[in-house]
Amino acid sequence: MEYYIGPLKSDCEDILSQFQRTESVRYETFSAIWRKMDFSTIFYGKMSPNEMSTYTRLALTTAYPYFLPPYTFQIRVGGLYLLYGLYHTQLTSPKEKIRIALKDWEDIVKFQKDAVNAQHFDVVYILRKLFTLKAFYFTAMPKMLFFEVKRKPKRDEVCEDFRERPEHVKELIDMETLEEIMNVQQHYEKMKAAISTTLGQKYSGISLIRKDLSLQLRDTVMEYHKWQEKVTKIGPKDADTEAGEGTSEQRECSKRASLLASIKSKSYGQAVQVSRARRHRQVEMDTSGSGTDPGLEVSLRKRPQSLRARTRKNLIGKGDMKEEPQEFTRQWRLTVPEDKVHERPKKKKRFKW
Amino acid sequence: MAEAGDSVGRSEDENVPTYENVDVNSKIFRVGTFGRLWTEKLRPSDFSFQDGDEEAEDAAFSLDMGITPQTLREIKEICSPDTLKSGTETVQTEIVPAEPILRTLRLRKRRQDYQETLQRDFSDRQNIHASELEGLAAGKKPMDPKYLVPEGEIILSVNVLYPAIFQRFRFTRQHQTLRVLGSQKLTQLRDAICCVSDLQVNGEFGNTPDMVPEFISKDLYKSAFFFFEGVFYNDFRYPECIDLSKTIVDWTKTHDFPPFQSRKMEETLFSDLRLKVGYPYQYCHQGDCEHVVLITDIRIAHQDDCLDMNLYPLLAYKHRVKTRKCSVCHMYISRWITTNDSLAPMDPCLFCEQCFRMLHYDKQGNKLCDFLAYPYVDPGAFN
Numbered sequence: 079m080e081y082y083i084g085p086l087k088s089d090c091e092d093i094l095s096q097f098q099r100t101e102s103v104r105y106e107t108f109s110a111i112w113r114k115m116d117f118s119t120i121f122y123g124k125m126s127p128n129e130m131s132t133y134t135r136l137a138l139t140t141a142y143p144y145f146l147p148p149y150t151f152q153i154r155v156g157g158l159y160l161l162y163g164l165y166h167t168q169l170t171s172p173k174e175k176i177r178i179a180l181k182d183w184e185d186i187v188k189f190q191k192d193a194v195n196a197q198h199f200d201v202v203y204i205l206r207k208l209f210t211l212k213a214f215y216f217t218a219m220p221k222m223l224f225f226e227v228k229r230k231p232k233r234d235e236v237c238e239d240f241r242e243r244p245e246h247v248k249e250l251i252d253m254e255t256l257e258e259i260m261n262v263q264q265h266y267e268k269m270k271a272a273i274s275t276t277l278g279q280k281y282s283g284i285s286l287i288r289k290d291l292s293l294q295l296r297d298t299v300m301e302y303h304k305w306q307e308k309v310t311k312i313g314p315k316d317a318d319t320e321a322g323e324g325t326s327e328q329r330e331c332s333k334r335a336s337l338l339a340s341i342k343s344k345s346y347g348q349a350v351q352v353s354r355a356r357r358h359r360q361v362e363m364d365t366s367g368s369g370t371d372p373g374l375e376v377s378l379r380k381r382p383q384s385l386r387a388r389t390r391k392n393l394i395g396k397g398d399m400k401e402e403p404q405e406f407t408r409q410w411r412l413t414v415p416e417d418k419v420h421e422r423p424k425k426k427k428r429f430k431w
Numbered sequence: 432m433a434e435a436g437d438s439v440g441r442s443e444d445e446n447v448p449t450y451e452n453v454d455v456n457s458k459i460f461r462v463g464t465f466g467r468l469w470t471e472k473l474r475p476s477d478f479s480f481q482d483g484d485e486e487a488e489d490a491a492f493s494l495d496m497g498i499t500p501q502t503l504r505e506i507k508e509i510c511s512p513d514t515l516k517s518g519t520e521t522v523q524t525e526i527v528p529a530e531p532i533l534r535t536l537r538l539r540k541r542r543q544d545y546q547e548t549l550q551r552d553f554s555d556r557q558n559i560h561a562s563e564l565e566g567l568a569a570g571k572k573p574m575d576p577k578y579l580v581p582e583g584e585i586i587l588s589v590n591v592l593y594p595a596i597f598q599r600f601r602f603t604r605q606h607q608t609l610r611v612l613g614s615q616k617l618t619q620l621r622d623a624i625c626c627v628s629d630l631q632v633n634g635e636f637g638n639t640p641d642m643v644p645e646f647i648s649k650d651l652y653k654s655a656f657f658f659f660e661g662v663f664y665n666d667f668r669y670p671e672c673i674d675l676s677k678t679i680v681d682w683t684k685t686h687d688f689p690p691f692q693s694r695k696m697e698e699t700l701f702s703d704l705r706l707k708v709g710y711p712y713q714y715c716h717q718g719d720c721e722h723v724v725l726i727t728d729i730r731i732a733h734q735d736d737c738l739d740m741n742l743y744p745l746l747a748y749k750h751r752v753k754t755r756k757c758s759v760c761h762m763y764i765s766r767w768i769t770t771n772d773s774l775a776p777m778d779p780c781l782f783c784e785q786c787f788r789m790l791h792y793d794k795q796g797n798k799l800c801d802f803l804a805y806p807y808v809d810p811g812a813f814n
Binding site for chain 2: 081082084085086088105106109112113116117118119120121122124126127128129163166167169173175177180183194197199203204206207210212215216217222223224226
């Protein structure tokens with residue numbers, strides 16, 4: 079069942095990113111997206127009752143983290159709606175419950191308070207409804223643990239697009255602190271005026287503090303907040319901002335790559351005439367090789383390339399001999415059965431049950 | 432006062448389970464305190480066994496949020512589960528739609544299509560048995576309300592794995608899952624674990640096949656212990672029980688180990704234990720039959736669970752082992768195993784009662800050749 083974790087996660091992120099784009103927290107919006115994606119079909123398929131309940135549990139466990147911090151409020155609302163949808167559309171009976179761990183309870187209570195304060199009726203209604211329906215298991219840990227120690231520990235990757243922007247600066251310098259600072263400042267000035275030698279003169283020679291400290295603080299915080307918003311809005315979409323050094327480097331890379339590509343395409347624009355020995359074979363332009371540039375190619379190959387792939391790359395990339403793809407010369411097979419021309423000799427990887 | 436408050440705060444935090452190794456196991460905590468923390472934080476209606484009262488809930492909701500009945504009706508309409516149906520779904524949920532958008536569905540379609548191309552027919556016996564077992568006890572309520580599981584009770588799911596005989600148990604981690612209540616003693620779990628080594632009869636009976644004694648190992652060797660977090664819980668219910676853990680404790684004293692303690696199994700409730708979820712512990716009986724024990728899940732009891740205290744510890748899942756039939760008739764379950772037998776095709780060889788008698792003894796009951804015969808208990812005896 080572990081193979082379903084990846085696709086489930088990507089489907090959840092899919093629906094939540096669509097929800098995020100609508101910039102609303104209304105249930106109507108969410109249910110419209112749900113209906114469009116036909117998300118309730120996620121439980122379809124021929125499965126025995128036992129497999130179905132295991133799968134449902136897996137689906138609920140995968141969707142649960144989106145309901146908790148560090149995600150933004152909108153994503154958390156989307157996570158709640160997603161859990162509600164999955165709970166109601168599941169096909170097991172009796173219904174599989176959503177597991178809440180003790181450590182997450184405080185976050186959930188806080189979330190409910192925020193929703194009540196913001197008067198999001200549908201959010202509160204749905205949360206309360208799930209409690210009324212007894213849709214929760216109150217557990218120790220968010221999922222059942224079987225001591226599955228893996229060689230490469232899989233770290234739970236928080237989806238960066240959904241992550242809440244850290245508001246530490248705002249928390250540090252909030253309205254109350256600013257008011258306090260202003261009060262203290264006024265107090266200080268009064269004291270200074272009271273003890274100054276010349277009566278009635280507020281300003282003396284010594285001034286140890288900034289005059290409008292709280293105003294400056296507030297302006298700085300607002301500026302930072304605006305910058306943060308600008309970065310998060312533009313950042314993931316296109317790299318043309320002052321988002322840091324990474325993007326400017328990327329731009330240079332792409333310039334160089336496009337230059338190289340243009341040079342290559344000019345030189346390899348025409349097919350090279352093959353030598354007499356190989357004239358019987360057709361010459362075919364292989365455009366796929368020149369289009370890419372080794373600078374841009376991100377090689378994620380874990381294993382070293384096979385001999386076949388290396389030969390192909392070297393010969394086609396350099397353009398010495400324009401070798402066409404293997405369909406035209408199969409030297410290792412003298413005769414080919416007619417119906418199995420396109421059959422690949424490699425054996426497919428066997429399914430792991 | 433602040434210090435006392437601090438220590439209480441810290442011990443409360445200690446008992447909120449968190450991951451020690453992410454996705455693998457949790458940190459140590461006391462089960463009883465964990466249960467108490469949950470029941471303190473929740474409203475009684477959250478974990479009661481009664482169905483939620485929808486109308487009362489709606490009334491409370493509109494009062495808390497200060498909305499009109501009109502708005503409430505609208506909200507209910509918008510948020511009803513019917514909005515999740517797009518109308519294009521078919522009644523036949525077994526068929527995956529032809530052009531799935533969702534990645535999960537695409538994977539499932541691939542797997543189903545592949546499964547259909549297979550020649551062999553996988554009869555899904557394990558899953559059928561598992562679902563039957565689950566369905567047996569779900570939602571059962573006792574006749575006598577005295578035996579009703581109290582609300583807020585803790586349920587632990589315990590996996591007991593088969594002993595690590597590597598040749599046989601190479602591919603799967605075969606186990607049985609039992610559910611116990613927090614208020615039950617460890618001895619109740621011990622009695623509920625079914626291990627085939629408990630049923631074995633010792634001794635060679637080639638010469639006296641009729642005198643197989645009735646005693647099984649479970650009655651003969653009654654000692655057992657559980658090992659949780661550095662404490663051995665021994666079974667001292669019967670006078671013939673010995674402290675199996677004593678040897679281990681003595682050995683650790685001479686080597687560099689933290690001191691292990693020893694307690695009585697019959698005096699310990701599950702809610703008194705301090706343990707980690709998902710961490711392997713041990714159950715040892717008959718001196719050398721060792722099982723790995725994992726606590727996979729601890730939670731508050733729910734309305735849909737089995738609510739009859741007499742049925743706990745409940746067997747929730749048991750791996751079904753193939754029963755080995757007699758080598759001669761392939762019909763009956765084998766009862767005898769012979770070695771050094773010239774009449775048998777292989778060494779060792781399994782026989783059922785009748786085939787064994789017919790082959791090895793003549794009409795008067797005399798032994799026909801030299802062999803050693805032992806009574807055999809099939810591992811599939813618990814199916």
